[in-house]
Amino acid sequence: MSVKINVTGEVVTAYLGGELDHHTAKEMREAIDNAVELNMPTLLILDFKDVNFMDSSGIGLVMGRYRNLVKTGAELHITQAPPQIYKMLKLAGIERLAKLEGR
Amino acid sequence: MTVKNKFTMTLDAKSANESFARACISAFAAQLDPTLEEISDIKTAVSEAVTNCIVHAYGETFGKIYISAELTDTNIIKIKIRDKGCGIENIEKAMEPLYTTVGGERAGLGFAVMQSFMDNVKVSSRVGKGTTITMSKKISRRFNING
Ligand SMILES: Nc1ncnc2c1ncn2[C@@H]1O[C@H](COP(=O)(O)OP(=O)(O)OP(=O)(O)O)[C@@H](O)[C@H]1O
Ligand SMILES: [Mg+2]
Numbered sequence: 432m433s434v435k436i437n438v439t440g441e442v443v444t445a446y447l448g449g450e451l452d453h454h455t456a457k458e459m460r461e462a463i464d465n466a467v468e469l470n471m472p473t474l475l476i477l478d479f480k481d482v483n484f485m486d487s488s489g490i491g492l493v494m495g496r497y498r499n500l501v502k503t504g505a506e507l508h509i510t511q512a513p514p515q516i517y518k519m520l521k522l523a524g525i526e527r528l529a530k531l532e533g534r
Numbered sequence: 535m536t537v538k539n540k541f542t543m544t545l546d547a548k549s550a551n552e553s554f555a556r557a558c559i560s561a562f563a564a565q566l567d568p569t570l571e572e573i574s575d576i577k578t579a580v581s582e583a584v585t586n587c588i589v590h591a592y593g594e595t596f597g598k599i600y601i602s603a604e605l606t607d608t609n610i611i612k613i614k615i616r617d618k619g620c621g622i623e624n625i626e627k628a629m630e631p632l633y634t635t636v637g638g639e640r641a642g643l644g645f646a647v648m649q650s651f652m653d654n655v656k657v658s659s660r661v662g663k664g665t666t667i668t669m670s671k672k673i674s675r676r677f678n679i680n681g
Contacts, residue, residue, distance in 0.1 A: 453585045454549035460639070484556075484574075486581040490641040515574040522650055523643055 434462040443472040448481035451489040460492055473505050480511035480534060490523040497528045535608045539565060542602040547588045555601060556580045562603050563611050566673040575651035576671060582644040583615040583667045589636065591619025591665060612670040621661040
């Protein structure tokens with residue numbers, strides 16, 4: 432599990448890596464939330480390029496971040512989701528909450 | 535249909551074992567020569583069932599997870615994941631997409647994922663006794679014509 436944060440102007444990008452399950456979600460969530468609290472972005476990008484496994488704990492993570500962002504009117508984008516993760520996000524209907532891009 | 539291989543294991547219900555459990559089953563399923571997508575589907579479904587044992591069945595208490603898997607001569611993998619936790623009062627309701635008894639960071643999609651990624655998912659449960667998830671998936675035959 433890894434999270435790398437990049438801040439450019441009003442955009443926070445979180446580059447996620449490794450396996451996203453119930454065991455790793457908490458640490459990932461905290462890293463993302465810290466960066467959002469600190470930088471107050473208008474757009475949060477979650478980059479899934481290096482995520483090689485995700486279960487519904489990842490869906491919960493995305494939905495939870497979305498709920499926090501709407502409070503401040505900020506937007507959420509998901510980029511570079513590998514096929515299997517794209518399939519999970521589709522199943523959850525995430526494209527109704529966030530712009531969703533596959534890899 | 536006959537069972538040609540089977541394994542059984544018992545695990546502590548600890549979140550560190552989530553990745554271990556799905557890695558074991560996917561290594562076992564490899565004997566059926568699945569595609570990357572099939573392997574990933576199985577891993578995800580197993581992760582859902584195992585995580586439910588840890589998060590819901592036992593919660594703050596300590597317990598064990600009982601896992602078994604069978605491979606059949608018809609290229610089907612059948613997986614059983616059982617806990618001796620709190621049980622589910624209303625299975626039909628629990629299986630509805632987006633239904634969760636743990637608000638906040640859970641989506642309520644675990645059962646929906648299992649049903650969508652496996653061919654068959656069966657849940658049996660008794661309150662105070664525990665829950666058993668049985669699921670199966672047929673693996674496409676690609677190269678191994680003689681099985
Ligand atoms: N093994 C179990 N023991 C007791 N209750 C369970 C078990 N598995 C599931 N449940 C109940 O069924 C509900 C739905 O489970 P499901 O996996 O679909 O969603 P979730 O675990 O709440 O959220 P998610 O899986 O998306 O993180 C749970 O909230 C819980 O109340
Ligand atoms: Mg679940």
